[in-house]
Amino acid sequence: MPTESQSPHLPFGDNTHAEWYGKDILSVKQFSRADLEYIFGVAHEMRGMVERVGTFDLLKGKILANLFYEPSTRTASSFMAAMQRLGGSVVAINEVKYSSVSKGESLPDTIRTLECYTDVIVLRHPEVGSAAIAAEAAEKPVLNAGDGVGEHPTQALLDLFTIFEELGAGKVDGLTITMLGDLKYGRTVHSLARLLTLFDVKLNYVSPEILRMPKDVMDEVSAKNIPQTEYTTLEEVLPETDVLYVTRVQKERFENPADYEKVAGSFVVNPEIMKAAKQEMIVMHPLPRVGEISPDFDTDPRAAYFLQMEYGLYVRMALLAMVLGKA
Ligand code: NCD
Numbered sequence: 001m002p003t004e005s006q007s008p009h010l011p012f013g014d015n016t017h018a019e020w021y022g023k024d025i026l027s028v029k030q031f032s033r034a035d036l037e038y039i040f041g042v043a044h045e046m047r048g049m050v051e052r053v054g055t056f057d058l059l060k061g062k063i064l065a066n067l068f069y070e071p072s073t074r075t076a077s078s079f080m081a082a083m084q085r086l087g088g089s090v091v092a093i094n095e096v097k098y099s100s101v102s103k104g105e106s107l108p109d110t111i112r113t114l115e116c117y118t119d120v121i122v123l124r125h126p127e128v129g130s131a132a133i134a135a136e137a138a139e140k141p142v143l144n145a146g147d148g149v150g151e152h153p154t155q156a157l158l159d160l161f162t163i164f165e166e167l168g169a170g171k172v173d174g175l176t177i178t179m180l181g182d183l184k185y186g187r188t189v190h191s192l193a194r195l196l197t198l199f200d201v202k203l204n205y206v207s208p209e210i211l212r213m214p215k216d217v218m219d220e221v222s223a224k225n226i227p228q229t230e231y232t233t234l235e236e237v238l239p240e241t242d243v244l245y246v247t248r249v250q251k252e253r254f255e256n257p258a259d260y261e262k263v264a265g266s267f268v269v270n271p272e273i274m275k276a277a278k279q280e281m282i283v284m285h286p287l288p289r290v291g292e293i294s295p296d297f298d299t300d301p302r303a304a305y306f307l308q309m310e311y312g313l314y315v316r317m318a319l320l321a322m323v324l325g326k327a
Pocket of ligand 1: 074
């Protein structure tokens with residue numbers, strides 16, 4: 001294992017003029033298939049480097065601002081770990097109530113402040129479009145880590161990377177992907193459905209009536225000629241499913257708490273139900289789960305949700321290196 005003074009050969013050049021240098025990552029709509037191959041190639045290299053050396057100096061001297069206006073465990077900590085594994089450091093603001101946000105500071109002013117001190121900004125915010133507003137205010141790259149019920153592009157990338165790594169990169173075309181749960185408020189499925197339109201897939205949406213996939217997302221999917229069908233029960237589509245993407249009912253986004261009570265616990269994936277599914281398929285979840293997948297399914301080889309978390313580290317390392325001109 002190389003010591004710090006003998007840095008290993010890094011498989012990444014200094015491409016400060018490369019295509020991704022200085023770019024914002026706001027929506028999955030900005031990616032092509034070629035982009036995905038490139039990002040996943042870099043993520044794959046990152047995986048190898050983490051396994052071999054753990055931490056290395058690709059982003060030494062660079063600082064990330066991790067600005068979270070909404071709760072997060074995985075997204076916040078994986079961006080922090082990603083930056084630190086690349087040798088960079090992090091200014092973390094995850095309790096905005098202790099920052100000047102609680103004094104009424106606007107998002108653009110907070111962003112302008114943080115970019116004085118840092119090189120790249122990761123933002124999670126409760127309002128749709130907030131990442132675009134931040135990117136407008138900032139010269140430095142802004143990465144959208146979830147803008148309300150809008151998008152969660154880095155999650156969609158790690159979700160697709162998981163599918164590539166687990167089912168085979170060449171095998172996305174032809175897959176049947178079933179999204180289950182809160183398709184109305186779940187931003188991860190909004191981004192993933194859009195991203196999957198780059199492939200020849202079939203999409204199934206299973207949700208309670210009041211949590212159906214929004215019309216704007218469905219219109220975008222049908223404009224790309226991707227077949228999509230809505231269902232209210234999982235049983236009808238489980239046997240044909242290659243990827244079952246389960247989501248949490250987003251309690252915090254309901255205007256009326258009584259509506260949440262009506263649909264909470266509508267779907268539970270457990271070993272009994274999964275008997276009807278293929279052996280060669282995967283079950284994914286962006287996590288946190290609050291009962292949608294019973295823990296006794298966790299040891300099933302089809303359970304891919306813990307792998308997803310790990311792959312999120314590599315994808316976020318790749319994205320940070322790319323926008324900072326080092327990949
Ligand atoms: C998701 C999110 O924040 O949208 N979590 C995550 O980033 N892994 C899903 C959720 O909160 O249910």
